[in-house]
Amino acid sequence: MKKIVILSIVTSSLVMAGAYKVPEQSINSMALGAAYIAHTTGADSAYFNPANMSFLSDKQHMEAGLTLAHLPENRFSGVQAFSATEFHPADGKTETENLLLPYLHYVSKPIGNIRWGASLTVPGGLTKRWKSPYQKLFAEEFTLKVIELNPVLSYKIADNFAIGGGARFIYSEGVVNSDGGDAGKAIKREMEGNTVEYGYNLAMTYKPTSDINLAATYRSNIDLAEDGQANLYLGEVGKQFDAEVTVPLPAALNFAISKTWADKVTLEFVYERTYWSAYESLDFKYGSPIQPALVSSFDDLKARNWKDTDTFRVGATIEMNNDITFMVGYTKDETPAPKENISYELPDTDAELFSMGIRVKATDAITWGLAYLHDEKESITLMPGDNHGGIIGSFSGGGADLFTAGVTYEF
Amino acid sequence: MNQLIKSVAITLPIFLIIGCGDLDKPSNERVIGGEIVVDFSAKMMKESLISQGMVDENSTVFGYKAYKIPYTTTDEEGLEVKVSGLFVIPTGMPPAVDEIGLSMVSDDHGTIFANADAPTVIASNYGTPDGSSIILTSMGGFATLQPDYIGFGDSNDHYHPFILKKSLASTTIDFIKAVKIFSTNNEIKLNNQLFLTGYSEGGYATLATLQKIEADAELTVTMANPMAGPYDLNVTAFGVLSAPTLSVPSFMAELGYAYAKAYDQTLSTIINEPYASKLPTLVNGSLQREAIDAELTYETTGVNGLFNPTFVGNFFADPNYWFREAMVENSVHAWKPKTSVRLIHCEGDEVIPYGIAQITEATMKAMGAEDVALIPVEATLGLDANITHGECGMKAYGLTTQIFSDVRKATIGY
Numbered sequence: 001m002k003k004i005v006i007l008s009i010v011t012s013s014l015v016m017a018g019a020y021k022v023p024e025q026s027i028n029s030m031a032l033g034a035a036y037i038a039h040t041t042g043a044d045s046a047y048f049n050p051a052n053m054s055f056l057s058d059k060q061h062m063e064a065g066l067t068l069a070h071l072p073e074n075r076f077s078g079v080q081a082f083s084a085t086e087f088h089p090a091d092g093k094t095e096t097e098n099l100l101l102p103y104l105h106y107v108s109k110p111i112g113n114i115r116w117g118a119s120l121t122v123p124g125g126l127t128k129r130w131k132s133p134y135q136k137l138f139a140e141e142f143t144l145k146v147i148e149l150n151p152v153l154s155y156k157i158a159d160n161f162a163i164g165g166g167a168r169f170i171y172s173e174g175v176v177n178s179d180g181g182d183a184g185k186a187i188k189r190e191m192e193g194n195t196v197e198y199g200y201n202l203a204m205t206y207k208p209t210s211d212i213n214l215a216a217t218y219r220s221n222i223d224l225a226e227d228g229q230a231n232l233y234l235g236e237v238g239k240q241f242d243a244e245v246t247v248p249l250p251a252a253l254n255f256a257i258s259k260t261w262a263d264k265v266t267l268e269f270v271y272e273r274t275y276w277s278a279y280e281s282l283d284f285k286y287g288s289p290i291q292p293a294l295v296s297s298f299d300d301l302k303a304r305n306w307k308d309t310d311t312f313r314v315g316a317t318i319e320m321n322n323d324i325t326f327m328v329g330y331t332k333d334e335t336p337a338p339k340e341n342i343s344y345e346l347p348d349t350d351a352e353l354f355s356m357g358i359r360v361k362a363t364d365a366i367t368w369g370l371a372y373l374h375d376e377k378e379s380i381t382l383m384p385g386d387n388h389g390g391i392i393g394s395f396s397g398g399g400a401d402l403f404t405a406g407v408t409y410e411f
Numbered sequence: 412m413n414q415l416i417k418s419v420a421i422t423l424p425i426f427l428i429i430g431c432g433d434l435d436k437p438s439n440e441r442v443i444g445g446e447i448v449v450d451f452s453a454k455m456m457k458e459s460l461i462s463q464g465m466v467d468e469n470s471t472v473f474g475y476k477a478y479k480i481p482y483t484t485t486d487e488e489g490l491e492v493k494v495s496g497l498f499v500i501p502t503g504m505p506p507a508v509d510e511i512g513l514s515m516v517s518d519d520h521g522t523i524f525a526n527a528d529a530p531t532v533i534a535s536n537y538g539t540p541d542g543s544s545i546i547l548t549s550m551g552g553f554a555t556l557q558p559d560y561i562g563f564g565d566s567n568d569h570y571h572p573f574i575l576k577k578s579l580a581s582t583t584i585d586f587i588k589a590v591k592i593f594s595t596n597n598e599i600k601l602n603n604q605l606f607l608t609g610y611s612e613g614g615y616a617t618l619a620t621l622q623k624i625e626a627d628a629e630l631t632v633t634m635a636n637p638m639a640g641p642y643d644l645n646v647t648a649f650g651v652l653s654a655p656t657l658s659v660p661s662f663m664a665e666l667g668y669a670y671a672k673a674y675d676q677t678l679s680t681i682i683n684e685p686y687a688s689k690l691p692t693l694v695n696g697s698l699q700r701e702a703i704d705a706e707l708t709y710e711t712t713g714v715n716g717l718f719n720p721t722f723v724g725n726f727f728a729d730p731n732y733w734f735r736e737a738m739v740e741n742s743v744h745a746w747k748p749k750t751s752v753r754l755i756h757c758e759g760d761e762v763i764p765y766g767i768a769q770i771t772e773a774t775m776k777a778m779g780a781e782d783v784a785l786i787p788v789e790a791t792l793g794l795d796a797n798i799t800h801g802e803c804g805m806k807a808y809g810l811t812t813q814i815f816s817d818v819r820k821a822t823i824g825y
Binding site for chain 1: 433434435436437438439440447448449450451452454455458459475536537538539
């Protein structure tokens with residue numbers, strides 16, 4: 001249990017930007033709303049586009065930082081229906097979360113045309129903690145924590161063309177707690193699981209002219225098969241079972257283009273296709289049969305049928321002078337969750353993201369920066385019959401405010 | 412570079428050690444000499460019973476807490492067997508009752524074949540209140556004792572001594588004693604009231620238990636309400652074996668199997684092949700009654716019948732035939748109980764005829780019993796029509812719970 005606390009300090013997370021994927025992992029990416037694929041300029045290239053490591057100056061590059069994520073409460077106003085004749089008023093809200101997300105990026109000096117780097121990031125996750133009775137029945141707490149170690153290589157094929165790629169080592173933890181006691185249902189679930197998974201990422205950058213970058217990156221799907229134990233309670237008596245639940249960290253394909261004017265102003269557009277359709281169902285599996293009275297609530301497969309999403313990002317980088325760089329970004333993000341399968345553990349909706357940030361050169365080697373991103377979620381109303389889980393009403397609130405502070409070092 | 416190494420050195424160990432902990436086991440109530448298997452609050456029980464139409468908003472409903480208790484008893488052969496039973500207590504009782512202590516009801520269950528249907532197995536597997544103990548405990552406020560019987564629960568590998576007097580009584584009495592020790596060790600306050608009841612095979616076991624308790628004089632019984640049991644086995648056997656077909660072949664097949672074991676007889680001299688060879692598998696606790704019936708014949712005897720014609724012929728022809736003597740030896744109707752006995756039976760019972768209870772009442776009274784009465788369920792509850800053995804069970808339990816509650820109220824005030 002002590003070790004779990006350590007994890008919470010390190011990775012207490014996580015943000016709901018595009019369901020439970022968190023693309024922003026550095027000063028620049030946060031300030032630009034992750035419109036940061038084609039024109040990456042620092043150690044964070046190792047994560048966002050390893051091919052671009054080939055175009056960095058011939059030094060070692062490093063960036064470390066911390067993001068404070070403030071997650072406002074999600075609110076629900078409506079009723080929860082269990083059948084055509086049983087429904088209950090179910091207004092409720094989640095806890096507000098304030099979380100710290102660390103990151104670390106490194107890029108080596110070139111060795112011929114090859115360069116290596118590595119990133120330690122928190123690329124996905126979510127946490128929802130409801131305190132209202134009918135939401136607690138489904139998601140008293142639903143937390144997914146993900147840490148990624150991503151060593152990468154780049155190879156400069158030509159002065160204007162490079163490729164890159166790497167291995168993804170993912171450590172993930174999941175917590176699922178459900179408690180029907182306050183809703184008059186004598187059932188409860190406590191589940192903790194973890195897993196280590198592997199994947200890969202690929203990247204390429206082509207510079208048709210000195211001021212235009214074209215880039216494509218791909219991160220593979222990784223199924224997070226959280227393996228652990230579940231305590232299932234009927235009344236006040238619980239039993240422990242081996243348990244597993246799998247959620248995907250979906251594949252993502254990015255196409256990006258950037259143009260720089262007078263070495264001062266850069267505009268970048270990113271199109272991202274995220275393959276959320278890998279998330280077909282939420283299926284808890286137990287090592288032995290569970291109490292029959294709990295099967296419908298805790299064992300039956302819950303359809304999710306998420307759909308692939310398109311995200312459009314635009315970011316502008318303006319070098320005010322040799323020491324100060326200003327950045328702004330805008331993102332139009334799409335939820336992968338269809339209305340019929342929206343659930344309390346992740347009441348995700350379409351969103352717009354607004355971001356800005358600044359980098360200040362402190363010395364020739366050290367730059368510090370600050371960035372802020374606001375994630376504005378749309379409200380959504382579920383009419384009777386819209387949702388297979390019996391949710392009738394409106395979700396509002398949610399979103400996120402993220403503040404990143406970081407330092408880069410070149411040596 | 413040194414800084415990089417330092418950063419990685421700090422970060423990676425944290426990455427590697429995180430999350431190695433396991434989820435703590437459920438924080439269930441710890442008890443000495445058993446384990447808690449069901450715990451539903453009074454609020455939960457009431458909501459559940461209202462949803463099932465068993466009570467209304469104005470009804471008093473108590474919580475339901477059940478413990479599985481292992482104990483030791485003696486089988487028909489006189490050997491010790493490790494068995495199990497379910498002890499259910501009401502929670503949320505008035506403080507005055509906590510002072511007085513709970514009255515006990517020993518509730519012997521009816522005929523089962525699948526181990527999954529044993530009281531402790533149901534409670535352990537399902538984790539929910541079940542069956543008659545809901546009526547007796549959550550609605551009646553009694554502490555309910557349900558032995559699994561030999562052959563079920565912790566003794567599933569032993570044959571079940573079906574309708575065998577000695578071991579059914581021992582199993583019940585030893586469980587009452589085990590519960591008293593368990594209650595003392597776990598500060599569950601009981602009073603001195605002990606009621607006995609049970610339905611069908613459990614009705615038979617109830618009278619067997621009462622007879623042994625009175626003979627041993629170690630325990631005192633407040634009242635016994637056996638329900639729908641085959642108390643006079645000889646009459647029951649005559650009735651069944653003289654009929655051309657069996658209403659429930661598994662009952663009689665189990666009887667033949669158990670008596671062959673207990674009286675050291677070759678099974679094929681009682682049950683025809685191929686049924687004799689199948690029976691050890693059919694009654695090993697893995698199958699429900701319906702599945703067993705499907706493997707047997709409904710013809711009573713003859714070449715294609717369940718029972719060996721020679722066995723049946725000997726039963727009818729020879730008063731000294733071992734099975735005739737065994738039926739007499741294991742009957743529980745012909746003695747004089749000192750305890751108040753209420754024989755609860757439905758007049759429409761097609762499995763255990765009402766006449767068996769009439770014979771029992773008449774025999775006991777003829778032998779000098781002063782407080783034995785037969786209570787017909789339908790007439791007492793004002794039902795419009797007679798009901799079957801299966802329909803009668805829960806109504807009989809409701810009636811018995813009411814009778815026991817009236818006695819408790821009259822004697823100890825709640």
